Amino acid sequence: MNAARILPGVVAVLLFFAGWQAYCAMSGISPLLLPSPVQVLRAFIDILGEAPTWVHLAFTLGETLAGFAIALVFGIALGWVIATFPMLERAIHPFVVASQIVPKVALVPLFVLWFGFGPTSKIVVAAVIAFFPVMTNTLLGLRSVEAGHEDVFGALRANAWQRFRMLQLPSALPAIMAGTEMAMVLATIGAVVGEYLGGSDGLGYFAVATMNAFQTDRLFGIIILLTVMGFLLYAAVAWLRRALLPWHRSVG
Amino acid sequence: MSVAVSCRGVGKVYASRTGDVEALSPVDLEIAAGEFVVLIGPSGCGKTTLLRILGGLQQASAGRMALLPGADGRQSVGFVFQAANLLPWLNVEQNVALPLRLQGRDTAARLARARTLCGQVGLAGFEQRWPRELSGGMQQRAAIARALADDPALLLMDEPFGALDALTRTRMNQELERLWLASGATVVLVTHSITEAVMLADRIVLMSPRPGRVQAIVDVKFPRPRRPALEGSVEFQAIASDLRRLLGEEA
Ligand SMILES: Nc1ncnc2c1ncn2[C@@H]1O[C@H](COP(=O)(O)OP(=O)(O)O)[C@@H](O)[C@H]1O
Numbered sequence A: 001m002n003a004a005r006i007l008p009g010v011v012a013v014l015l016f017f018a019g020w021q022a023y024c025a026m027s028g029i030s031p032l033l034l035p036s037p038v039q040v041l042r043a044f045i046d047i048l049g050e051a052p053t054w055v056h057l058a059f060t061l062g063e064t065l066a067g068f069a070i071a072l073v074f075g076i077a078l079g080w081v082i083a084t085f086p087m088l089e090r091a092i093h094p095f096v097v098a099s100q101i102v103p104k105v106a107l108v109p110l111f112v113l114w115f116g117f118g119p120t121s122k123i124v125v126a127a128v129i130a131f132f133p134v135m136t137n138t139l140l141g142l143r144s145v146e147a148g149h150e151d152v153f154g155a156l157r158a159n160a161w162q163r164f165r166m167l168q169l170p171s172a173l174p175a176i177m178a179g180t181e182m183a184m185v186l187a188t189i190g191a192v193v194g195e196y197l198g199g200s201d202g203l204g205y206f207a208v209a210t211m212n213a214f215q216t217d218r219l220f221g222i223i224i225l226l227t228v229m230g231f232l233l234y235a236a237v238a239w240l241r242r243a244l245l246p247w248h249r250s251v252g
Numbered sequence B: 001m002s003v004a005v006s007c008r009g010v011g012k013v014y015a016s017r018t019g020d021v022e023a024l025s026p027v028d029l030e031i032a033a034g035e036f037v038v039l040i041g042p043s044g045c046g047k048t049t050l051l052r053i054l055g056g057l058q059q060a061s062a063g064r065m066a067l068l069p070g071a072d073g074r075q076s077v078g079f080v081f082q083a084a085n086l087l088p089w090l091n092v093e094q095n096v097a098l099p100l101r102l103q104g105r106d107t108a109a110r111l112a113r114a115r116t117l118c119g120q121v122g123l124a125g126f127e128q129r130w131p132r133e134l135s136g137g138m139q140q141r142a143a144i145a146r147a148l149a150d151d152p153a154l155l156l157m158d159e160p161f162g163a164l165d166a167l168t169r170t171r172m173n174q175e176l177e178r179l180w181l182a183s184g185a186t187v188v189l190v191t192h193s194i195t196e197a198v199m200l201a202d203r204i205v206l207m208s209p210r211p212g213r214v215q216a217i218v219d220v221k222f223p224r225p226r227r228p229a230l231e232g233s234v235e236f237q238a239i240a241s242d243l244r245r246l247l248g249e250e251a
């Protein structure tokens, strides 16, 4: 990546912060509504220096990763089951449609009721929200095995396990990884939203508590922390996708 | 000579929404071990169907088909399709080694074999490339190498050079003859090209339009290996025009 290509972006971001700082200085807006970038930066550094921040981060990270892992396992497994036994799809279809349509965030209070205010309910929320893109993409990927490739394995008398390992799984992997990227983002959202609505741990809870204390600059700091965490998680999955699919056209 | 392939009344009816399609009316055919047989006929006459039945990719709806087991007792079949059908997530040598991997041979042995084959089909230096980095002709060579990897007793080829330009095709025909002479395998090759048929075949099986059946069998007795210059000879042209006449009559 050369300097000429990233320059416009850097300039735009710098202008944005300069404009924000100038607006806060000249309009006299209350820092309770909109703190200046400098105030936000100070609050962010403060937050990073406080031990509870890292405990909250650990909770959110753990819930996100646990929910993500559960979504991955169940999404791939169910996607494979449906692809392998098409009869099942017709039976499951109404449930799939219903669960796609229900705003899953609206189910969060129910999960809190069932699984309590601890991390379990957040893990369930993250898993439920992240599950669908994995399942649908797995199904799509397994269905997209090329007929010509099937013929190759047929002529070589490959058994069912060899077909799964060496044909179906690699054929479906690009789609599965696309679903996995989405799942990582959605699991993060699920965990944080779960924390908003119940419990006393995690960055979501921390944000709500900070808001209730009218510490808007610190709230911004928490948002930055969440953004960095989400970005790093997404980057890790994106890196994994590139490592697993060196042959795919999506990997330059 | 022992019989490598025998078809007795092999027929095929496809059930489709608009009614049944009779693709093959009973075909009787015997192919000797080590023979190079070319199937030729108008498109839609059931050549692909017959080849897929021989390769076990489809069931015949009538008749009986038997393959003689190879020297090692396996009924191994190498299949080269119209498209190369290389697996895009494996590099060239891994693709070529696929049949050996399915048999559970260890990695070192199968990659050694794959590299030898890559050299034989003119892909030396391309072993580690992705299939998408190869031209169409090179991909088809890799597909041929893959079909030969586990020394099949029977090699089935469905218009393997149909998508190639005439020059590449002539060269591939020569290379195929050389590989076949070295392997001793029985070959059944489908083509649209009369020149390719006469150049390669011991025997040309002419199929009639749908429903396909054996219309005529033409023996080609030129010595091997055959040079491209053979095409200009009077004898070659005589067989070619015979074929053209036979194909034209039915068209
Ligand atoms: N899966 C199928 N379902 C229905 N009809 C088919 C199918 N495959 C081939 N056919 C029909 O059978 C006939 C023979 O096809 P094919 O064996 O592909 O011919 P060729 O290879 O000689 O061109 C054609 O008329 C084709 O339309």
Ligand SMILES: [Mg+2]
Binding pocket: B047, B048, B049
């Ligand atoms: Mg065909």
